[in-house]
Amino acid sequence: MPTSMPDIANHTTAQTEGKLDWVGMNNIEMPMMVAAKGQPEKMVSAHIDAYVNLKEPEAKGIHMSRLYLLLDDLSNNNVLNYQSLVSLLDGFITSHQELSDNAKVQFRFEYHLRRKSLISGKQGWKAYPVTLTGNLNQGKLEIELGIEVRYSSTCPCSAALARQLIQQAFLSKFEEQTSVDKEAIHEWLGSSDGIVATPHSQRSIAEVKVKLNSNVTEFPITELVNILENTLQTPVQAAVKREDEQEFARLNGQNLMFCEDAARKLQHAMNQSSDFDDFWLKVNHLESLHAHDAVSITTKGIQGGYQP
Numbered sequence: 001m002p003t004s005m006p007d008i009a010n011h012t013t014a015q016t017e018g019k020l021d022w023v024g025m026n027n028i029e030m031p032m033m034v035a036a037k038g039q040p041e042k043m044v045s046a047h048i049d050a051y052v053n054l055k056e057p058e059a060k061g062i063h064m065s066r067l068y069l070l071l072d073d074l075s076n077n078n079v080l081n082y083q084s085l086v087s088l089l090d091g092f093i094t095s096h097q098e099l100s101d102n103a104k105v106q107f108r109f110e111y112h113l114r115r116k117s118l119i120s121g122k123q124g125w126k127a128y129p130v131t132l133t134g135n136l137n138q139g140k141l142e143i144e145l146g147i148e149v150r151y152s153s154t155c156p157c158s159a160a161l162a163r164q165l166i167q168q169a170f171l172s173k174f175e176e177q178t179s180v181d182k183e184a185i186h187e188w189l190g191s192s193d194g195i196v197a198t199p200h201s202q203r204s205i206a207e208v209k210v211k212l213n214s215n216v217t218e219f220p221i222t223e224l225v226n227i228l229e230n231t232l233q234t235p236v237q238a239a240v241k242r243e244d245e246q247e248f249a250r251l252n253g254q255n256l257m258f259c260e261d262a263a264r265k266l267q268h269a270m271n272q273s274s275d276f277d278d279f280w281l282k283v284n285h286l287e288s289l290h291a292h293d294a295v296s297i298t299t300k301g302i303q304g305g306y307q308p
């Protein structure tokens with residue numbers, strides 16, 4: 001006589017009663033086909049966190065396999081887009097009817113985009129760390145897109161100090177001369193004796209999270225990357241020929257920035273976009289002058305919105 005298997009989650013009650021804000025699984029690894037605005041569908045390797053709340057204080061536990069199987073179905077039979085993310089959250093709650101009324105899920109993955117070179121017309125791949133997070137709390141839906149963009153930041157203070165040294169070198173080199181010998185100056189400027197000092201610059205990271213507003217129907221990953229990179233002006237490059245590298249040097253010279261400058265430029269740009277109800281951003285300059293980083297954090301600053 002086959003005996004039925006014990007079902008702890010269904011047939012026993014909590015050792016200690018209590019409601020729980022979130023119960024679920026972290027770092028589930030699954031391939032996902034991601035559909036984003038203006039891009040072909042792309043397969044990514046995602047790490048996923050999936051949760052529901054446990055609103056019944058005496059219930060023993062949630063049914064984790066149900067959350068997992070809903071994710072597995074999305075992975076095998078659907079693409080991850082705005083609508084399927086919303087449906088997944090609904091499914092989490094429906095599969096825990098009597099236990100839960102809130103659900104959240106986060107997908108973390110590297111998203112590859114083709115990016116053009118500055119001058120040469122070449123193209124190359126760049127990988128962007130992306131997070132897609134869905135929250136369904138008491139029927140209120142929030143979809144968040146997070147992205148990291150890497151760029152070069154050149155210190156304005158260091159640039160001013162370097163210019164002063166170049167001026168001093170110029171005076172000591174040409175102090176005897178009464179007339180301007182343009183050829184000699186041109187040659188001197190092209191030598192390492194001319195540019196005797198260079199400002200410090202470093203690879204930097206802009207980490208941005210946005211709340212998508214309700215009229216957004218597709219994940220605006222490329223749009224957000226373009227806003228951030230066009231605002232910063234000095235994103236790290238993919239394919240680089242010498243003409244690209246020279247243009248990159250000009251852009252760095254013309255876009256000197258403290259971490260405060262980078263944060264304010266991004267803050268201004270994010271406030272111009274109608275796709276985002278709220279934003280949180282952090283710029284991190286991995287200083288080549290110091291062993292520590294220069295950091296600035298800011299938000300849109302709306303009531304009940306992201307906290308810095």
Ligand SMILES: Nc1nc2c(ncn2[C@@H]2O[C@H](COP(=O)(O)OP(=O)(O)OP(=O)(O)O)[C@@H](O)[C@H]2O)c(=O)[nH]1
Pocket residue numbers: 007009010060061062063064065066
């Ligand atoms: N809720 C909960 N389940 C856990 C935990 N650790 C392991 N599990 C296991 O998660 C497994 C899946 O639970 P369920 O989804 O309820 O599995 P099931 O009873 O076969 O599926 P249903 O028939 O849909 O309820 C069970 O074998 C649990 O023992 C935990 O910390 N909490």
